Amino acid sequence: MRRMRDVNAQKVEEALGRAGASRAELREAHAHWTRLSHAPRAPKGAAALRMALGPPPFRGLRPAGSLTCDVLRWPLPSWPGLEYEALVGPGGELWNQWFVRPSGPVTLGFAGLVPWACVVADVAASFPGAVQIDGPAPHHWTIDFPHGGRTHRARFVYGLFQRLDRAPSGPD
Structure with a gap:
């Protein structure tokens, strides 16, 4: 938080x-x-997450280029319908951690952009032309997308939608 x-x-x-x-x-x-x-x-990486959150109720595998990573997920009571996901590399290092919708992205309308209710994949799948760019800090993501004749910037922390801003015009 x-x-x-x-x-x-x-x-x-x-x-x-x-x-x-x-x-x-x-x-x-x-x-x-x-x-x-x-x-x-x-403990470091996924072991630290296990210590804080307990054993993950979901464990799976996901290809990442020529490697395969472990996928660990935990439901958290404050975010129903979403889960906290950790991607763990072959050496046990934590590659990524963020909120996801385990059932896959949902299609949202512009009014559906509600803070703490959607994730990166939802916004990326819902708005044609959406472009993911680096966020301004660790564990921050940003998606710029066109809607209503303007470019909007959706800001995420740990993959969870936080805020919608008007995207700056011109290079950052």
């Missing part, structure tokens, strides 16, 4: 309220995770 707060602070505040948590507790949870991430003996 810490990274999501940078892009959509109101949704994070609402989620904290539903969870009965304070901003201080969010900061402490983030600090704890950061300390664990940098501790020499703490």
